[in-house]
Amino acid sequence: MASSNSYKLRCSIPGHEMDVRGVTAALFPDGAFVSVSRDRTGRVWTPNASPDHGFSEMHCMSGHTNFVSCVCVIAPSDTYPRGLIATGGNDNNICVFSLDQPQPLFTLQGHKNTVCTLSSGKFGTLLSGSWDTTAKVWLNEKCMMTLQGHTGAVWAVAILPEQGLMLSGSADKTIKLWKAGRCENTYSGHEDCVRGLAVLSDAEFYSCSNDASVRRWLVTGECVQVYYGHTNYIYSIAIFPNSQAVGASDGLIRVFTEAEDRTASLQDLQAFEDELSKTTIDPKTGDLGDIKIEDLPGREHLDEPGSRDGQTRLIKDGDKVEAYQWSVSESRWQKIGDVVGGSNQQTSKKVTYEGKEYDFVFTIDVNEGGPSMKLPYNTAEDPWLTAHNFLQKNDLSSMFLDQVAHFIIENTKGQVVAPPPAAAVDPFTGSGRYVPGGADGRSGFGADPFTGSGRYIPGSGPAPGATGGADPFTGGGAYSSAAARLTATNIYFPKTDGLTFDQANATQIIAKLKELNGGASPEHKLSEEFVESLESMLGIVVGGAPDAAPPLTLPQINLLWKASHWPEDIVFPVLDILRLAVRHPQVNESLCGEAEGPQLCDHLLGLMRPRGRPANQMLALRTLCNCFSGRRGRTLLLARREAVLGRAAELAAGAPANKNLQVALATLLLNYAGCLHGRPDLEAKAQCLSVASAALESVQETEAVFRLLVALGTTLASDQTARDLARSLGLASQISKYSSVADPAKVGECCQLVLNELQ
Known part of the structure; x- marks a missing residue:
């Protein structure tokens, strides 16, 4: 099979009724591919056996209620030996299809905005990216985790073949590497939105961006190469397979091939070239930049051969500007369209749009918003307000605000009367903007209060549940015989009975409580009766079996709750009493119940914040662990699982x-x-x-x-x-x-x- 090392049209495939937004190779049957469109459908195409080199529609899938934006295939499994097809849409959903029925097997819901990118991995794992700034990991019909950290739309995702690593590229100009749901690395270098990712190996990947560059990265973080050649946005990137299919806004799919014996007929090739030559290109949104007709050469410029395949030249033909592209295989310049709407045409006079005159009327393509849209602008207007109104009018995501505003500023050549707003000023009202977290409210760690001889040290002594070399789960001697390793009996897991922190020195705890109370400020000083009540409670809850402990009074429990809100630099002995007390059935029932439970949980999470005091963090964690000893506590912590484990993850990340x-x-x-x-x-x-x-x-x-x-x-x-x-x-x-x-x-x-x- 001869190859010309250049791609020619193989066939054009009609079928979709609107823009084709994504294509990918299918796993079954051989040579097939899948396409998705703004017509809300996905379609599977198979190669014809006839000599026309075309494709026929094998399967049509519907289930989205809005445009379909992206597609990927999920590897075969025992349940689905031909694999599955996943599609993401502007309805915020992901539909998963088999080849057996047109309706989805199931729909994945959870994203809050358009799902614009999908990638599949081993064992049926699916990774999605959305305008809502998150990526999500799915397995079967469940969202396993949400990857949060980007500040702009997640335009691209990819799963590396090994190591359990995942990539996401965003409108915030960064790429993030994720492992087990946490961000391992952030790659910075692109100067605009990251639009596509392509995995080369376990160690390397490519990215493309609106900044018109392609970058090659090592997973370790280094950018080893930057490729230039495009003059405007690069929407996608892929490692070349044996043939390529592309979708276009005319609703057609076009397949290109290197093989001479698979190229389209001369009649079809000529029809395709004629269609290209009729294309109109707007230099404001195309790849050609601003032009001045008087500076362009005439048709004689086409007598000189090009220097590389795909090179573009503009020539003037009277009052028109035409664009040509060099074809190495054919050794000629091929017309690719007429250039209209140059900047010299727009700045020389007002442009009428919808009955009004404007200095500029731009053609905008936000890629996911469908056909090109008109954006009128006068230089006396605020570009941010104009961008905001444009997005509102066309029902587009507000995450494009900066992108559209900067497009206006860049393409008006500085003819902006209203200056862009300062970083801390609201672009719509002009007033100062509220910036959460702007004030430095962090408190320093201060001196460690748990050093020095004879001082009360929370958590000192042997590990809970064990003394010396005793196994914390069995209470017996530590299991250490090498000969007995990996026996048929697994003595370690599953472990379903919770572990608690029971050890305490009541004398030291009360001594430290009284010492700190003596030095407390008047508004925080506890009465003698208050301290005696805490001491009495400690005597009841320390040691022994909590279920057999004497009863407590509600006033005692309320005093403990009140005391746990002491200032953070002195509260630790009270927290030690609290972690012992929540094992008591009455305290667990009261403080972990429906009324008080959420407040207790929030209070402990506040003490566990990453920049909090280590002693308070540790005691709050121990208190949560001990809450599992009671039915109310388990119910509370299961209900608040996402917040509690989220805070635990923050602590873990802080090493x-x-x-x-x-x-x-x-x-x-x-x-x-x-x-x-x-x-x-x-x-x-x-x-x-x-x-x-x-x-x-x-x-x-x-x-x-x-x-x-x-x-x-x-x-x-x-x-x-x-x-x-x-x-x-x-x-x-x-x-x-x-x-x-x-x-x-x-x-x-x-x-x-x-x-x-x-x-």
Whole structure:
């Protein structure tokens, strides 16, 4: 099969009634591809057996209520041996189809704006990007996690073939690398929206942008090459397959080929060239920039051969401007259209649009908004207000505001009377803009209050639930026999009974409470009766079995709640009493109930904020862990799971140095995993996997590592979907380093058992 090393038209495929917005190769049958369109349909096309080199429609899919923006295929599985097709639309939904029926098998809902990009990975994992600034990870019919961090629309996503890594490119000009739901790296370099991503290997990928460049990146973060050649927006990029299909705004799909024996007939080629020659190109939105007719050469310029394939030349023919492109294979200049609406035409006189005169009438293509739209503008207007009105009129996302405003400024050649608003001024009202978080309200860590001989140190002493070398789960001696490793009995997980922090020295806690109360300011000083009440409560809740403890009064519980709001620099002994008290049935019922529970949770999350005091963070974590000891507490923490684990993820990302804090964080994850075991809540399990994976990147304390491994094993045990997700996230490669840990032996043993789950 001869090849000319250049692409020629193979065929044009009618069928869609509106713009074709995306195409991708199908997995079945061989040689087929899928297209999606603004006509709200997706279609599968198969190559004809006849010698016309064309394609026929095999399957039509419908289910979206608005334009279809993107498409990808999902790899075959035992359930769907021919794979699945996923489409994203302007209705904010993702529809998943088989080849057996025109209606979707299921619809994925969760994005709050247009779904504009899709990518699939192993085990049926699907990654989506949206104008709502997020990307989402889906497995089967569930959203497993939401990737948050971009400040503009997510135009491009891609899943790397190995390592569980995912990429997202955004209108905020950055690319982000994600692992297990957290951002591992941010790539900066593009000067405008990132519109497309293409994975070259596990270690490299390409990106393209509105800045007219293509960049080649190493996953480690370095940009190793920048490619220039385009003169305007680059909407997409792909690694070349054996043939290419493109969709156009005329509703046609065109297939191009290198093979001479598959090219279209001479009649069809000539018809295609004639159609190209009739195209009109607006230099404001095309690739040609601003032009001046008087500076252009005449037709004699076409007697000189081009220097490269695809080179563009403009020539004047009387009052017209024509665009030509050099074809190396044919050794001639091919007309690609007439240039209209040059800047010299627009600035020389007013332009009438909808009955009014304007200095400029631009043609705007926002890619996802359908056909080109007209944007009228007078130089006396505020470009931001004009952009805002344009977006409102055409029902377009406000995330395009800066892009359209800067387009106006750039293309009016500085003829802007109204200056662009300052960064801190609202562009619509001119008044000062409220910037959340602008004030520096952070409090410093200050001196560590837990150093010095004889001082009360929360969390000091042996790990909870164990003394010396005792196993924290069995109470017996540490399991350390190498000969007994990997026996048929798994003694580590699933662990469904929660771990609590029970140890305490009541004498030291009360001594520190009285010391701090003596030095407290008058408005915060507790009465003697108040302190005595707390001391009495501590005596009841410390040690022994909480269920067998004497009853508490409601006034005692209310005083404890009030005292827990002491100033953060002195509240830690009260928090220590609180973490012991929530194990008591009455306290758990009261403080974790429907009325008080949300307030308790919010209070503890506030103490756990990343820049909070480490002692308060640790004690708040321990309190949450102990809440799992009661029915009300478990119900509360399951209801607030997303917020609690989200805050835990923030703490994990901060690489906490405090070993007791690390253990408390790991225990919280373990208790959640145990509570979720056996439940069908895949989204919750996905968050557990993500946060536990993030914590394993930062913790060093071996007891914390062990508890995180038990949490992972408990999440994966007896749940095939959770195992598939963990595989797609590259969990095995992340934890394999712990399989050789021999001291303590339980770390290596538990790790190997988790790896067995992932095989």
